Amino acid sequence: MFPWSPEFKWDAYHVAFFGALYSVLATVAGTLAFAAWRAWRDARAGRAAAIAWHGDFEEMPRSARPCRHQLTGEAPERTCENGFDCRHCSAHGHFLALRQAAGAVEPAGHFGFDLPLDRLYHRGHTWVRPEPDGTLTVGLDDMARRLVGRPERVELPAPGDRLLVNGPAGRLRTRGREVRVLSPVDGKLLGVSGAGAAFTLRVDPGATADLRHLLSGDEVRAWGLRELERLQRALGSSALGTALADGGELVEDLGSVLPGDRYDAVLGDMLLEP
């Protein structure tokens, strides 16, 4: 007996009442089931890492998401909307052409931490160095190394695992705080070497390595300066006094001079895990 009520009658009141009720129930249950089905489909398609990054990126304040062309002046005020993945940005080519027309700026400088220009940088403070054999070496940059200090635990993917740009490339536990490291490249992990924060990953990018999203040359200087500003803002006025503003050296183990909750926030801010 529709709709399973002993008193149901086929009159306008009952039809309208039960029609509305079952429509609502069907809509709620159907939408819930639809979301569950899509989640299951995402899991099967291996989209968890991309979705995790999407969520993290959405949570980051605008000040943490400047477009690389804002840093170098081609697009003032422009904020990245592509998860720092310029490979899928329609405007990247246009701005790159503008920069080339203006001529390259001489890269130089030491910002209180090292950013050697023989490699490429990811916004999550990892570097990538293409090797002569076509593989890529990936590691934490100097700022990240000083941020994490001497981690108690370093969880890295196992050789053979697949890395994805902006997917997880490791998880560090330092002074009781955890932070994940973003992978700067796509590829298969060949091996891990080094210890603690000085680990490096050897990655096989496959046939061709698309590294357009990584920072290089004069961009690195502009980015390094912006990251220093961000770090100073994240640290606040109480922790390190005026050392950074004065152009001093970033301390070796930042966690040793920060209160726990502040350190946790700084780790998340700088390594892009809000």
Place this chain on the structure above:
Amino acid sequence: MDERLLPRGRRRAPFGRFLLWLLPWTALLAVGLYAAYLCLALGLNQTNMDNRFAFGLWIYLDLTVIALGAGAFFTGFLLYVMKKRALSAVVNSAVVIGFICYSGAVSILAIDVGQPLRAWFTFWHPNVHSMLTEVTFCLTCYLTVLAIEYLPLVLRNRQLKRRPSMLLFEFELHKVMAVFALVGTFLSFFHQGSLGGLYGVLQGRPFAYRESLAAWPSTFFLFILSAAAVGPSFVLATTWIVQKVSGRTLVKQEVFDLLARVSGSLLLVYVLAKSVDTLVWINHTSFALGVHPASYYAFAPFGTWALFAEIVLLGLVPALLLALPRTRRNPRVLVPAAFLACAGVATNRFVMTVQTLALPTLAFDRFLSYAPSWQETASFLAVVAYGVILYSISFRYLNLFPQERELAAAPEA
């Protein structure tokens, strides 16, 4: 101790101090649960309600929290349907408050029906002509929707979101949230309206009875309008309280401004509609039922001051203060105005529930007074304690205010 569960970058009190904060509320909850047990085990003779005063403190406060909880559906409606993006700063908190209000109201109703084990009767043998049946169905459906809306907040917890299954479900759930916001709006319109209609159809009680507009008494529409109007004010007021208690700045001033503007504008429309309704009731409806309207106000303490307080002092005044840009931008005016608006809807629900039942309707009737028993009071205070506890836990471990972190960094930038 619980640092790994705390959202990153949000400063929270030490765990021990947090437990101390919860302690008195837990004690209050325990006393209330005992009172609820007495009501369930020994019966409704534990209350001071009787056949005449069948609605008491519980129903009055249920109606009030349901009206105030309308902030959840209305904020969701403004954000997801009307695309008022600024409200994303408070929608999480509004959902938690809505969930607390509705789950608290349903819990109290479970005690109030006297035979909670037979609560399923209303679903299996519904009286489709009854406003109460509509309320029951809409309340349970909407509580389910609120639980679904609450779920993504929980799944975004720092530790839970590290599990891919939780993360993916939260992500996909978030994408269909507009559907739940729309369903919530539909359900809220009907149960808020039906709660008002419940009184408006009482022809035997001329104080509450109202003439019909398109099959529904005018109170149906007034309840919807008043709930939608004060919902944003309640979100504003609770956000301000949380800011004061936690010592953090949680949202930007422009969010308060938007909430106040929406609340003030709707409240003005409500006050206008309520005034017209009252004039029609005084000049026509009441006389048509053979009662002089002055007689409603002949019994202390319900003088005409109650009518003045409800419509002018707690209606028109906060409406103007919230609607006018100059006054709402003054924090010393904004927050008291929001509290006045909330007090206005509480007064309206009190008048409709308690004054309606207190007034005599037949020649041999007399004016009755009612005071709740300690069991009724304690049961309801348990709901307040439950709300504080759940909100405190949510505030500590979930990202209720997405702007909090940015605002905490701002003064030092």
